[in-house]
Amino acid sequence: MSSFGIMTLSLENEKSYITEIAKFGEATGFNVYQFVPSSYNPLTEKVSGKVFDKDKNAWYKQDFPIPDFLYDRCYYQDDAHSRQCKNIVEWLKQKEDTVFIGNGLPNKLKLYDVLKASKLNAYIPKSKPVLSAEELLEELSFVNPIMIKPINGSQGNGIYFIKEQNSCIHVRTDKKAKHVEHIFSDKEKFSRWLAQLLQKNDYFSQVYLPLCTAQKQPFDIRALLQKNEQNTWEIVEKGIRLGTEGRIISNLSAGAAVIPFKEWLENAPYTMKSFIETEIDDILTTLPPILEQTFPALFELGVDIGITENGSLWILDVNSKPGRKVILQAYPDLSGKLYRAPLAYAAMLRDGQRRNSNEKTLFY
Structure with missing residues (x-):
């Protein structure tokens, strides 16, 4: 049978979804594997991961060659491990004997x-990169309120609603179970907060849409x-x-x-x-x-x-x-x-x- 590999940044990611896919492996002529790209060993040309056993409905740890077909389910962030995995995935895309069932989109x-x-x-809502707090404050004087979103964001993480009202800057965000709001009494404090945010991630701004x-x-x-x-x-x-x-x-x-x-x-x-x-x-x-x-x-x-x-x-x-x-x-x-x-x-x-x-x- 052919081999089908599902790549994630952790073997714990999307466990139920990946297991449900694997249950269809035998019917479609595939042995199904899961692995993390960073587990690739250039000496053995193998990766460490898991293989699905349909008869026992269970996964077992195993080292194996890169599967014939790959399904990339890696949600890359701006950390060292994500960058390492992304580089390996880009290398895999150049291999003639490896087929990706789909390619990712850019930022x-x-x-x-x-x-x-x-x-x-x-x-398409008008969007532009957030390069500095000063530039965003200038934009806010024309477009108020405004949304900022991480360029490489996913699952709604890191999205901020920003509004200038009564000489204060109101910043709101959702963090899973709670809604968080900060009120900055002056623009200097807001600028310091935004500068720290921009050091961690790249952001872009959009006009706020009342959805x-x-x-x-x-x-x-x-x-x-x-x-x-x-x-x-x-x-x-x-x-x-x-x-x-x-x-x-x-x-x-x-x-x-x-x-x-x-x-x-x-x-x-x-x-x-x-x-x-x-x-x-x-x-x-x-x-x-x-x-x-x-x-x-x-x-x-x-x-x-x-x-x-x-x-x-x-x-x-x-x-x-x-x-x-x-x-x-x-x-x-x-x-x-x-x-x-x-x-x-x-x-x-x-x-x-x-x-x-x-x-x-x-x-x-």
């Missing part, structure tokens, strides 16, 4: 530049897109993330609830519901070809779309390593399809139907 600002220059530019319900609950649409066994894109499903009142993000890690898209749309306050649904599907159909014209071939995308009170749509985020929680909670009957998908796509590539990464793919 959010590079992605912004591509989308802003595309036919989807009307749906919340009448009850002040933040919400957005999470769509999951994947390539099927015919190498064509599908909109797997769409779900709504509905956050807690007063929060600034609607991520599940911050306590958001999940609602199936159709159910939410039936009760949505918008007068042009059918138009909004059509517009969302047009965005999702147009997006993958735009990305694959610039970046290496992809396998899946998580797309977050926001809607303002007047029905305006905005693309908030595009992720090439999306989670499954929103779709699984809203549509549990799709679990088998979602868990089998990476292996089914790898099987298609293995069976000689792989296309050139520069070739345009169809949308189904």
Whole structure:
């Protein structure tokens, strides 16, 4: 059988998701492995990780050669271990005998530049790098309030709402179970705080968009897109993330609830519901070809779309390593399809139907 490797930054990451994938290994003709890229030993040309035993429904530690097909589920941060793993993964992408079932996207600002220059530019919030506290304060005098987000961020971490009010700077953020707010009485104190933040991560700014319900609950649409066994894109499903009142993000890690898209749309306050649904599907159909014209071939995308009170749509985020929680909670009957998908796509590539990464793919 062929070998299929799932790469993570820790063998403890995404355990349940990876195990569910592995259960489909035998049916699709794969032995399934998990490993951390930094475990690669150049002397033995092997990695240390785990192999799945279907009969015992268990993982066992093992050293093994780099698998034939790789699924990158590493969420890289700005730490030494992430950089080490990322360098090894980039090296693996150059190996002729290794096939990645999908490639990652660049940081959010590079992605912004591509989308802003595309036919989807009307749906992209204006963004720019945060280079200094002085520059952000100047921007705040024209755009108030404002959001800042980490360029390499994920899962809603490190997002700040900043507003100047009554000669003070109000800064709010969500940290999983709690909402945190700081009020800076003068701009010098705020500048020192922001300077320390910028030393840790690179940030970009966006105009604040009021993406919340009448009850002040933040919400957005999470769509999951994947390539099927015919190498064509599908909109797997769409779900709504509905956050807690007063929060600034609607991520599940911050306590958001999940609602199936159709159910939410039936009760949505918008007068042009059918138009909004059509517009969302047009965005999702147009997006993958735009990305694959610039970046290496992809396998899946998580797309977050926001809607303002007047029905305006905005693309908030595009992720090439999306989670499954929103779709699984809203549509549990799709679990088998979602868990089998990476292996089914790898099987298609293995069976000689792989296309050139520069070739345009169809949308189904």
